Each structure stands twice: as structure tokens, then as C-alpha cells.
Amino acid sequence: MKITLDLPEHTVDPSDGYNDPYYDPGVCGNCGYEKSGTMAKLVPYGWVHTEPPHEGEKSCLQAIVDNLPQIGASAAWLVVGQHVARYPSRHSASTIRSVITELLKPAWKVRKEAGR
Numbered sequence: 835m836k837i838t839l840d841l842p843e844h845t846v847d848p849s850d851g852y853n854d855p856y857y858d859p860g861v862c863g864n865c866g867y868e869k870s871g872t873m874a875k876l877v878p879y880g881w882v883h884t885e886p887p888h889e890g891e892k893s894c895l896q897a898i899v900d901n902l903p904q905i906g907a908s909a910a911w912l913v914v915g916q917h918v919a920r921y922p923s924r925h926s927a928s929t930i931r932s933v934i935t936e937l938l939k940p941a942w943k944v945r946k947e948a949g950r
């Protein structure tokens with residue numbers, strides 16, 4: 835199954851804070867470094883870099899996505915679910931339905947084990 839997440843994006847413009855000594859663009863939710871370039875918001879991580887720090891390296895967003903299978907299917911679905919729940923209007927009904935179905939699977943399993 836393939837789910838496309840529509841992530842809010844914003845591009846950090848350093849000239850915004852050029853004259854402000856207290857300018858603080860905030861930090862990336864993955865690496866903790868200052869935001870720069872195009873940032874995408876993935877709940878629950880927050881704003882993360884979409885551009886690799888150096889050529890040939892992974893962006894923070896790519897690193898998170900690549901790591902999802904390793905954190906386990908239900909944890910990964912929880913990430914997707916939190917994101918879709920926060921921005922439901924950005925996702926198709928079929929995406930939302932698939933996410934809900936996946937999120938409910940652990941509950942079904944518990945019920946089956948309980949013999950109901």
C-alpha cells in the first residue's frame with residue numbers, strides 16, 4: 835500500500851531576520867540544527883529539513899521516512915496517523931480510511947486475543 839502525505843512546507847528566508855539580532859528561525863525537529871532552506875512539517879516531529887546538509891547525504895525528512903519501517907509498523911502508522919489527523923483536509927478520503935484501518939488493527943488483535 836502506498837500512502838502519499840501532503841506536508842506543509844515553508845522556505846526559510848534568512849533576509850527576514852537580517853536586521854534583527856534576536857532573529858531565531860527555530861530548529862529542525864530531527865537534527866536540532868537551525869532551520870534552513872525548504873522545511874516540511876511532519877507531525878509529531880515538527881519542521882524538518884528537506885534539503886540534505888551536504889551533497890550525497892540524506893535530508894532530515896528522508897532520514898525519518900527511511901527509519902519508519904525500523905520503528906515498527908504500528909509506531910510508523912501512528913506517525914502517519916498523527917500527521918493525517920492534524921491536516922485531514924490535505925488528504926484524500928481513501929488515504930484517511932487506510933490510515934484509520936491500520937491504526938485500528940492492534941485493537942482488533944487485542945479483541946481477538948480476548949476471545950471476542
Ligand SMILES: [Zn+2]
Pocket residue numbers: 862863864865866867882883894
Ligand atoms: Zn535537520
